[in-house]
Amino acid sequence: MKKSIRWGLVIFITPVLLWLFLLIVLPQVDMFIMAIRGENELREVGFTLSNFGLFFSEPIYWQTFARTAVFAVMVTALTFIITMPVAFFITKVVSTRFQGFLSLLILMPFWVSELVRVYGWMILLRESGVINHFLVGLGILDRPVEFLYNDITMVMGLVYTSMLFMLVPLLSVLDSLDNSLIEAAYDLGANVWTVFTRIIIPHCMPGIVSGSIVVFMLTLGNYLTPNLMGGKNSLWFTEQIYNQFIASFNWNQGSAFGFLLLILSSAIIWAGLKLTGQRLGKVVQ
Amino acid sequence: MIRNVPQTRTYFFGFRLYMVVYFIFLFAPLAVTCVLAFNDSMFPSLPWKGFSLEWFFGHTLERTGIFHDQINLTSIWVSFKTAFFVSILSTIVGTMAAFLFEQEDFPFKGALFFLMIAPLVIPGVILGISILLFSNTLGLFFETQFNLDFGLFRPGFWLVVLGQFSFITTIVTLVISARLKKFDPTIEEAAMNLGATRFETIFHITLKFLRPAIIGALAVSFLISFENFNTTLFLVGSEATLPINLYLQVRDGSTPVINAISFLIIFGTSILALVNLYFTKKE
Numbered sequence: 001m002k003k004s005i006r007w008g009l010v011i012f013i014t015p016v017l018l019w020l021f022l023l024i025v026l027p028q029v030d031m032f033i034m035a036i037r038g039e040n041e042l043r044e045v046g047f048t049l050s051n052f053g054l055f056f057s058e059p060i061y062w063q064t065f066a067r068t069a070v071f072a073v074m075v076t077a078l079t080f081i082i083t084m085p086v087a088f089f090i091t092k093v094v095s096t097r098f099q100g101f102l103s104l105l106i107l108m109p110f111w112v113s114e115l116v117r118v119y120g121w122m123i124l125l126r127e128s129g130v131i132n133h134f135l136v137g138l139g140i141l142d143r144p145v146e147f148l149y150n151d152i153t154m155v156m157g158l159v160y161t162s163m164l165f166m167l168v169p170l171l172s173v174l175d176s177l178d179n180s181l182i183e184a185a186y187d188l189g190a191n192v193w194t195v196f197t198r199i200i201i202p203h204c205m206p207g208i209v210s211g212s213i214v215v216f217m218l219t220l221g222n223y224l225t226p227n228l229m230g231g232k233n234s235l236w237f238t239e240q241i242y243n244q245f246i247a248s249f250n251w252n253q254g255s256a257f258g259f260l261l262l263i264l265s266s267a268i269i270w271a272g273l274k275l276t277g278q279r280l281g282k283v284v285q
Numbered sequence: 286m287i288r289n290v291p292q293t294r295t296y297f298f299g300f301r302l303y304m305v306v307y308f309i310f311l312f313a314p315l316a317v318t319c320v321l322a323f324n325d326s327m328f329p330s331l332p333w334k335g336f337s338l339e340w341f342f343g344h345t346l347e348r349t350g351i352f353h354d355q356i357n358l359t360s361i362w363v364s365f366k367t368a369f370f371v372s373i374l375s376t377i378v379g380t381m382a383a384f385l386f387e388q389e390d391f392p393f394k395g396a397l398f399f400l401m402i403a404p405l406v407i408p409g410v411i412l413g414i415s416i417l418l419f420s421n422t423l424g425l426f427f428e429t430q431f432n433l434d435f436g437l438f439r440p441g442f443w444l445v446v447l448g449q450f451s452f453i454t455t456i457v458t459l460v461i462s463a464r465l466k467k468f469d470p471t472i473e474e475a476a477m478n479l480g481a482t483r484f485e486t487i488f489h490i491t492l493k494f495l496r497p498a499i500i501g502a503l504a505v506s507f508l509i510s511f512e513n514f515n516t517t518l519f520l521v522g523s524e525a526t527l528p529i530n531l532y533l534q535v536r537d538g539s540t541p542v543i544n545a546i547s548f549l550i551i552f553g554t555s556i557l558a559l560v561n562l563y564f565t566k567k568e
Binding site (some may be wrong): 007009011013015016017019020023025026027028030031034086105106107108111112113114115116117120121122124126133160214218220221224238241242245251254255261262265266269 | 451539
């Protein structure tokens, strides 16, 4: 009995260890080693911090970096504000008969690939797009306006593509909230705001945190949406990384940028977990 | 505020108006993409010039419908192949990982679990880059040390499969673990007391119990793989997957063929979503 269980452990743990070490740990270590390698003035390859130095000395890099971080936090907050009422409506307001149907309907669009959804927005918003067609047709605009390629559209696109990852955890935590708690609060004279901040938010915290982590991480590392919907001026840090790798073929520099992005995302997620008193192992389940 | 608490009229209508606006926001881009796939025009935009199936079945010099468009058809096939291997591999390893973390005990289990969920908080671009770098390092090592050349270490089909596998397995593990948590271990013990080995027990009892979750995980991993862009971008070689191929076409100006492909994707994933829902409801 004892022996067979040990064999079970060996059979289960081998593929898991291979997966985690060969595809997660060692590649990250390798990326770090690449990041601290570079050529000196004599074209000799050695360990150096110059790749990180360039990041701080060229304003375009650290400004894009900071911009990406700020926008990702903003997108996360906006996604929460927009989807919270939706999750509340489905779990608490609408009659139970429609609940299943509505939640299915609301999750359906997210099964479709991000590219198709962004493409849909491009057809709607661009200068020759559907919205311009109607606005000009109705006489609201004299001539078409380019709605694409600016920060506002890009943020909207990022919110749109990541709503699912906020909705699912919110639906599940709200579902487990006992309605009688809200009723009791009303009976005791609480107003909407008090109910929201004292009952709903504390109960939903694990879901809010897990949704926020995923949305934040996906937004920070997004390449597609900023690239297609953002303008020439709305650079995203992943585009900088991509340019280093594919356009400049400077893999050491690109690795340094990639490493910085990894540090940034881990640091902000860690700070978020600490601030809200949650634990990663708990919130992902 | 909730169903059984009386509401004011403004609140009632305000909330419903918000939901209507939200649903329009949610479906507008998809609806417009689908509708324009049938527009008899050279551009994916209004005005409406009449209904046409040319962008699906057309086979003229001017208009090549998706069913005759060799480049796009090839990329759809590549995506299918990729998603097939990724979903099978990640479901097998993910199921093993679920057993490992739910039923086995070993030193450093907490640390390994933490490592297992790490891919969820590593941006996909970073995963792609690091795997590209590491495979390149390995390739160089084998070439200089042993004068061996492995195609696997260069960007291409199998590297894409490995890159997607690296984070989709985490999702599969979490899905199957959630189901395994609900399993009553006394049933396994009973089977083993009656003389079954550990693997007979798992095969005949536990895996039967997990079947809906495993099918669900297969569907989910297939879809995630089929539409992955960020990780694939760095690992793709000469065989572009559908999202990469579409991205290049959208970036360089689009034709209604993209709408036709989008229509097929929307249609196909909706069906897969319904199938997945049917199996998860059974749990």
